[in-house]
Amino acid sequence: MSDNLQLNPEGKLKHFLTIEGLNKSLLQEILDTAESFIGINDQQIKKVPLLRGKTIVNLFFENSTRTRTTFELAAKRLSADVLSMSISTSSTSKGESLLDTIRNLEAMFVDMFVVRHAISGAAHFIAQHTAPHISVINAGDGQHAHPTQAMLDMFTIRQIKKDFSRLRVAIIGDILHSRVARSEIQALNMLGVAEVRVIAPKTLLPAHVESLGVTVSHNLTEGLADIDVIIMLRLQKERMSSALLPSESEYFKCFGLTEDTLKNAKPDAIVMHPGPINRGVEIDSKVADGPQSVILKQVSNGIAIRMAIMAMAMQKQGSL
Amino acid sequence: MSDNLQLNPEGKLKHFLTIEGLNKSLLQEILDTAESFIGINDQQIKKVPLLRGKTIVNLFFENSTRTRTTFELAAKRLSADVLSMSISTSSTSKGESLLDTIRNLEAMFVDMFVVRHAISGAAHFIAQHTAPHISVINAGDGQHAHPTQAMLDMFTIRQIKKDFSRLRVAIIGDILHSRVARSEIQALNMLGVAEVRVIAPKTLLPAHVESLGVTVSHNLTEGLADIDVIIMLRLQKERMSSALLPSESEYFKCFGLTEDTLKNAKPDAIVMHPGPINRGVEIDSKVADGPQSVILKQVSNGIAIRMAIMAMAMQKQGSL
Amino acid sequence: MSDNLQLNPEGKLKHFLTIEGLNKSLLQEILDTAESFIGINDQQIKKVPLLRGKTIVNLFFENSTRTRTTFELAAKRLSADVLSMSISTSSTSKGESLLDTIRNLEAMFVDMFVVRHAISGAAHFIAQHTAPHISVINAGDGQHAHPTQAMLDMFTIRQIKKDFSRLRVAIIGDILHSRVARSEIQALNMLGVAEVRVIAPKTLLPAHVESLGVTVSHNLTEGLADIDVIIMLRLQKERMSSALLPSESEYFKCFGLTEDTLKNAKPDAIVMHPGPINRGVEIDSKVADGPQSVILKQVSNGIAIRMAIMAMAMQKQGSL
Numbered sequence: 007m008s009d010n011l012q013l014n015p016e017g018k019l020k021h022f023l024t025i026e027g028l029n030k031s032l033l034q035e036i037l038d039t040a041e042s043f044i045g046i047n048d049q050q051i052k053k054v055p056l057l058r059g060k061t062i063v064n065l066f067f068e069n070s071t072r073t074r075t076t077f078e079l080a081a082k083r084l085s086a087d088v089l090s091m092s093i094s095t096s097s098t099s100k101g102e103s104l105l106d107t108i109r110n111l112e113a114m115f116v117d118m119f120v121v122r123h124a125i126s127g128a129a130h131f132i133a134q135h136t137a138p139h140i141s142v143i144n145a146g147d148g149q150h151a152h153p154t155q156a157m158l159d160m161f162t163i164r165q166i167k168k169d170f171s172r173l174r175v176a177i178i179g180d181i182l183h184s185r186v187a188r189s190e191i192q193a194l195n196m197l198g199v200a201e202v203r204v205i206a207p208k209t210l211l212p213a214h215v216e217s218l219g220v221t222v223s224h225n226l227t228e229g230l231a232d233i234d235v236i237i238m239l240r241l242q243k244e245r246m247s248s249a250l251l252p253s254e255s256e257y258f259k260c261f262g263l264t265e266d267t268l269k270n271a272k273p274d275a276i277v278m279h280p281g282p283i284n285r286g287v288e289i290d291s292k293v294a295d296g297p298q299s300v301i302l303k304q305v306s307n308g309i310a311i312r313m314a315i316m317a318m319a320m321q322k323q324g325s326l
Numbered sequence: 327m328s329d330n331l332q333l334n335p336e337g338k339l340k341h342f343l344t345i346e347g348l349n350k351s352l353l354q355e356i357l358d359t360a361e362s363f364i365g366i367n368d369q370q371i372k373k374v375p376l377l378r379g380k381t382i383v384n385l386f387f388e389n390s391t392r393t394r395t396t397f398e399l400a401a402k403r404l405s406a407d408v409l410s411m412s413i414s415t416s417s418t419s420k421g422e423s424l425l426d427t428i429r430n431l432e433a434m435f436v437d438m439f440v441v442r443h444a445i446s447g448a449a450h451f452i453a454q455h456t457a458p459h460i461s462v463i464n465a466g467d468g469q470h471a472h473p474t475q476a477m478l479d480m481f482t483i484r485q486i487k488k489d490f491s492r493l494r495v496a497i498i499g500d501i502l503h504s505r506v507a508r509s510e511i512q513a514l515n516m517l518g519v520a521e522v523r524v525i526a527p528k529t530l531l532p533a534h535v536e537s538l539g540v541t542v543s544h545n546l547t548e549g550l551a552d553i554d555v556i557i558m559l560r561l562q563k564e565r566m567s568s569a570l571l572p573s574e575s576e577y578f579k580c581f582g583l584t585e586d587t588l589k590n591a592k593p594d595a596i597v598m599h600p601g602p603i604n605r606g607v608e609i610d611s612k613v614a615d616g617p618q619s620v621i622l623k624q625v626s627n628g629i630a631i632r633m634a635i636m637a638m639a640m641q642k643q644g645s646l
Numbered sequence: 647m648s649d650n651l652q653l654n655p656e657g658k659l660k661h662f663l664t665i666e667g668l669n670k671s672l673l674q675e676i677l678d679t680a681e682s683f684i685g686i687n688d689q690q691i692k693k694v695p696l697l698r699g700k701t702i703v704n705l706f707f708e709n710s711t712r713t714r715t716t717f718e719l720a721a722k723r724l725s726a727d728v729l730s731m732s733i734s735t736s737s738t739s740k741g742e743s744l745l746d747t748i749r750n751l752e753a754m755f756v757d758m759f760v761v762r763h764a765i766s767g768a769a770h771f772i773a774q775h776t777a778p779h780i781s782v783i784n785a786g787d788g789q790h791a792h793p794t795q796a797m798l799d800m801f802t803i804r805q806i807k808k809d810f811s812r813l814r815v816a817i818i819g820d821i822l823h824s825r826v827a828r829s830e831i832q833a834l835n836m837l838g839v840a841e842v843r844v845i846a847p848k849t850l851l852p853a854h855v856e857s858l859g860v861t862v863s864h865n866l867t868e869g870l871a872d873i874d875v876i877i878m879l880r881l882q883k884e885r886m887s888s889a890l891l892p893s894e895s896e897y898f899k900c901f902g903l904t905e906d907t908l909k910n911a912k913p914d915a916i917v918m919h920p921g922p923i924n925r926g927v928e929i930d931s932k933v934a935d936g937p938q939s940v941i942l943k944q945v946s947n948g949i950a951i952r953m954a955i956m957a958m959a960m961q962k963q964g965s966l
Binding site: 048071078302306 | 409413
């Protein structure tokens with residue numbers, strides 16, 4: 007899948023589909039732009055007129071109240087008009103119909119698609135086929151990528167830890183099926199962390215996972231040694247019913263983050279989770295709500311990061 | 327359930343959860359503020375910039391097109407951004423998950439929750455646990471309270487009858503299950519009416535109903551004597567299938583308001599109903615659409631009252 | 647059904663329910679007004695403040711993402727507040743309840759209803775019974791009319807062909823069940839085209855179809871002779887299961903528009919379709935996406951036409 011279509015000839019952001027193919031300075035520009043938006047959410051009037059008169063379409067083929075909500079809020083705080091469409095994939099099961107939907111929305115002079123789809127590559131497909139004046143933001147496609155989640159996590163890490171270069175980051179859980187994990191690993195490596203370590207049972211790791219630029223541990227206690235940042239992944243309930251895992255309680259015993267196991271990481275390690283959390287499955291409530299957790303800070307930063315990415319994508323088309 | 331959390335240390339409105347624990351002068355302030363908003367709905371541009379840049383979340387765990395619509399219109403006419411979330415209670419069946427939903431929305435820098443929930447006390451629960459900068463408005467919780475409905479009815483009564491002190495008000499129908507009735511009785515007594523009389527079969531009255539500050543009648547014709555204001559309650563169809571009532575037609579014969587039975591009230595009595603009305607069940611169409619009915623005026627006043635309560639709750643936090 | 651209620655005493659547009667009963671100069675005024683809105687969709691800020699502070703209610707009793715979306719975008723680009731209500735007809739199966747819904751929305755000081763309903767005459771019914779300050783726009787009622795679709799098609803034809811008076815227009819497909827066809831035929835005749843020709847199997851034509859002011863052909867190849875404008879109709883899948891048609895492939899063989907059959911029309915003939923298209927049923931993809939197709943231009947023009955009709959209807963009530 008080519009990712010060059012993400013950048014315009016001047017190397018500026020046009021679509022935001024995946025971390026792959028981007029570069030360190032662009033990621034830093036996104037983080038810096040988000041920094042400038044952080045204050046807006048604290049103001050009396052939480053709005054800037056940057057995208058006034060623009061129409062942003064939330065194209066959600068997969069249900070996600072949380073992600074849809076943050077994109078909608080981010081768009082409204084940029085003063086854009088938002089059109090939210092929840093489309094069951096059944097009604098657009100044929101590729102042709104998806105394209106017809108896109109063509110029709112283009113013809114209505116919309117400016118941006120925020121796409122969530124159960125099929126890996128759906129956002130790329132739309133970006134490849136849409137009109138030149140339209141930007142596409144990937145809000146999660148299959149098991150491929152969730153790059154805005156990765157960027158809000160990078161923002162949160164930088165906010166607290168300042169410098170990426172000395173950090174050791176652990177990603178714990180179902181790496182195999184996680185679009186979040188893929189995007190996190192790429193972003194962390196691009197920003198130059200000292201180490202990305204994945205911690206998971208073998209059944210939840212892709213083959214040749216080391217080739218992604220990570221070290222591997224199958225033991226939570228050992229794996230947490232020297233770790234500065236812990237990124238927990240949500241364990242999808244449907245994995246349990248498959249042959250991949252013995253049981254919820256068994257999983258929690260081996261890979262669930264508790265106050266006890268957390269002690270194996272550095273004392274100032276932070277705990278992150280993309281949400282929604284399964285309390286008592288991958289993480290204990292005492293940790294999720296504890297002093298090292300920055301889970302809600304991630305949610306807050308999600309608004310600023312999405313504002314930044316939307317504003318940058320619109321700007322680089324020369325339409326701002 | 328403590329209601330002090332409704333007021334800030336200066337005694338100003340912070341949350342609006344129930345009439346209980348408020349006071350006469352605050353209710354009058356709400357009515358006066360609504361009065362100042364009435365004109366806006368008649369203007370060419372039905373908008374004031376009072377809540378511009380604020381984010382109001384409609385958290386409806388129970389379906390209600392009418393109430394949700396009036397809150398949404400009220401918020402938009404105050405220039406707020408509105409996020410409407412219809413949440414099936416099944417997906418938040420655990421108290422923990424409800425709190426996680428609230429925490430996440432807080433982290434998105436929203437300013438107000440308008441809550442509708444099938445469980446009594448849900449709005450209180452959210453107000454008790456939410457961040458200090460957020461206001462909670464109860465849009466109906468279980469069989470407990472529906473205070474904005476009560477206030478729009480108080481507004482309508484004052485609009486027509488001017489003075490509360492000499493009024494005799496009848497509330498007719500299913501008092502037992504009605505959150506509207508509970509809030510009306512409290513508001514009417516707080517504003518100092520001469521009498522609140524409930525008229526219903528014994529099976530639809532709570533035990534010790536007199537302790538709420540009402541007189542009781544089980545006979546519609548007798549009960550309407552000397553009445554200035556008639557508040558009809560909607561009869562939920564599901565009551566019919568229970569053992570509480572014989573049949574719809576039987577109920578209508580005994581407690582349905584018709585042109586004939588209406589003659590037992592004062593000649594200038596007004597007829598109110600919170601809607602949606604069951605024509606031919608609790609009220610005859612000739613009365614609902616007749617000259618003494620103020621049912622549609624209630625709907626109109628609902629916008630102004632909700633604007634007033636939202637604006638006051640935001641103001642008292644010092645965020646306006 | 648009287649259509650005079652569409653015009654106010656000065657002959658200006660108040661409701662827009664059907665082409666019937668309107669006149670040529672009014673249709674031209676709509677087209678000219680839409681012309682003035684076309685540019686807005688290309689501007690950096692796609693918004694005019696014409697309907698700021700007005701509340702437009704999308705009352706969709708029948709599902710239609712596309713039509714609802716264009717009305718919503720048109721309203722937002724006029725700076726109106728939009729309330730979208732999807733109402734299942736089951737909950738308003740009784741005429742009384744529909745009226746109660748309307749009365750309640752009126753009482754909330756809304757300014758316009760955009761109505762879509764499966765029953766012919768629904769928009770008329772609402773216009774007849776609604777408050778004098780409210781405008782009603784028909785967004786499709788049963789098999790009766792879809793006048794905004796007709797007007798956007800007239801706009802598209804005029805844009806390309808300039809003069810109506812020499813045009814021969816073919817409408818092809820299920821004339822019998824099509825509200826689009828009815829409105830198109832009326833508008834084309836009112837604007838003075840040389841000929842409207844319907845091309846369809848006998849089972850898909852109404853009895854006495856000539857009385858509508860059309861010529862008739864049952865053969866696609868012959869019927870396309872001398873044609874300047876081709877309007878394809880969508881073939882509803884449910885017709886197939888009835889006795890009216892043999893099979894999808896059989897229909898496509900006889901009445902499907904292909905590159906080959908298209909050659910029978912004039913070389914500069916344009917191909918239109920109200921969408922959504924059934925590729926390979928009534929139209930071949932090569933034609934739908936080919937150089938003579940103006941299908942996406944129709945979608946674009948739909949925004950400007952709806953902006954024009956909404957703005958005119960509000961203006962003629964003297965509320966602008």
